[in-house]
Amino acid sequence: MTSTKGNHGNAVQDQHQLIGAASSQIEGTYASNSHSGAQWFKDAGLGLFIHWGISSVHGDSDLSWGMIADTPWDSNPHRVKPSDYFKLAEQFQPDSYDPDLWLKPAADAGFTYAVLTTRHHDGYAMWPSRFGEYGTRTHMNSRDLVRPFVESCRRNNLKVGLYYSPPDWYYNREYMSFGYKHRKGEGPALGLEHEPIELPAKPDGWDEQFQQYVRGQIIELLTEYGQVDIIWFDGGEEVKDAISIEEIRELQPGIIISPRMHGGGDYISSECYNWVKSITSKPTQIWEHCDVWSSHPAGIWGYTHKTEAYRPTSWMLSLLSRVRAWGGNLLLNIGPRPDGTLPDDLFVRFDEIKEWMSVHRQAIFDVDSDDYQLYSSVPVTKRGDTWYLHLLPEHTGPVTLEGISRPASVRLLRNAQDLSFEWNDSDNRFTLNLPASWNGETLDIVEIRL
Incomplete structure (x- = not known):
């Protein structure tokens, strides 16, 4: 994933272009996996994205x-020269890494799946891969950081997700530019010291060799860790022939495949909050939205000293509400420290979400969704004759519903308070004035039974 705060839409598009990410906001070529083991994803609801790697050392x-x-x-002026960045692998020693300390509080808070960056664009493999010369095999005495994550997911009843970036900037470091402007056709190529260079031609067979390398690593991930529930590709459309979707499903029949490598998969993918706020109708396919949870001003995905603080729970719940009301899953990102621990702020957030879910979980999971904007002034989720109205913190004024039958009961889930409402028989119009106890500080849910 990529830094996306600020001008989100343009940044996301630019970054996806630079890594060769197939279009992630259109319906893909492949239908969703019909295997019984893949059906959980339709109502997964909430996932934990974990961007972790050698950059955390910096x-x-x-x-x-x-x-x-x-x-x-x-706008961060502290750009790292690639030559210095790649040396960070020598200092990456997560001696306090215990994924149970990440995943148990996440599971307790209502997260149902987790996705770990096994290799980001920098090319550092977080497992002792037999392919390539950059990863834990060469720099960490073959320590495997992926296996403890997978085993912890299973212990904590979370579906296992493995992120893999086909683009590899270490592998191709001598034949690529590290300058954004050049990659957009607007400036000179920049080398490992950020110096202007003339890019040399790749040796004969280089691209074919790279494709085999990518294929080998993907097969390792899909065959050496037991059942993998999601393979989360990020870019690499130019090497999509390294392994086909059909081959992946032969290795893992129940797997969910992201669309960002092959141009199609089991769902559509989006990122950045503004995309969710811009939706005007429910997507027709299963979809997942990923976003940055930290409050870093540049929307950083990995760990930095400025990502110790996380955005308030009210922000997270508002985003979750919008995504679920449109029928999607929210994949929310965190960045562990270089020693393998999490920022203290995260545990506060997990506890707050756990408390909120203890009362409101039924409005988030195992619910139906539709084009609620056609009849409601707030997001709506449903289960049979029970409707859940999501009062976002920023909402003002009365809540209205049109074209429904007269409710049998209306109550605020937070305190089980029965609420009075206005009803117009002529047009089946429901109006609810905001309860006096509503303070607009977090997401409130009103339950309507028809």
Whole structure:
């Protein structure tokens, strides 16, 4: 993933173009997996995205993207020369890594799946891959950081997701530019010291060799860790022939495949909050929205010293509400520290979400959704004759519903308070004035039974 705050839409498009990410906001070529083991994803609801790698050692650089000079979406002047960035692998020693300390509080808070970056664009493999020369096999005495994550997911009843970036900037470091402007056709190529260079031609057979390398690593991930529930590709359309969707499903019949490598998969994918707010109708396919949870001003995905603070729970719940009301899943990102621990702020957020879910879970999971904007002034989720009205913190004025039958009961889930409402028989119009106890500080849910 990529730094996306600020001018979100343009940044996301630029970054996807730079990594060769197939279009992620259109219906894909492949239908969703009909295997019984893949049906959970339709109502997964909430996932934990974990961007972790060698960049965390630096403390002021995003994962991979900190190497790219002149990017318009991040004003951080502390760009890392690629030559220095790649050396961070020598210092990456997560001695306090215990994924149970990440995943148990997440599961308790209502997360149902987790996705770990096994290899980001920088090319550092978080497992002792037999392919390539950059990863834990070469720099960490073959320590495997992926296996403990997978095993912890299973212990904590979370579906296992493995993120893999086909683009590899270490592997191709001698034959690529680390300058944003050049990659957009507007400036000179920049080398490992961010110096202007003339890019050399690749040796004969280089691209074919790279494709086999990518294929080998993907097969390792799909065959050496038991059942993998999601393979989360991010870019690499130019090497999509390294392994086909059909081959992946032969290795993992019940797997969910992201659309960002092959141009199609089991769902459509989006990122950045503004995309969710711009939706005008429910997507026709299963979809997932990923977003940054930290409050870093540049929307950093990996860990930096400035990602110790996380956005308030009210922000997270509002985003979750919008996504679920449109029928999607929210994949919310965190960035562990270089030693493998999480920022303290995250545990506060997990506890707050756990408390909220203890009362409101039924409005988020195992619910139906539709084009609620056609009849409601607020997001709506449903289960049979029970409707849940999502009162976003920013909402003002009365809540209205049109074209429904007269409710049998209306109550505020937070305190089980029965609420009075106005009813117009002539047009089946429901009006609810905001309850006096509503303070607009977090997401409130009103339950309507018809």
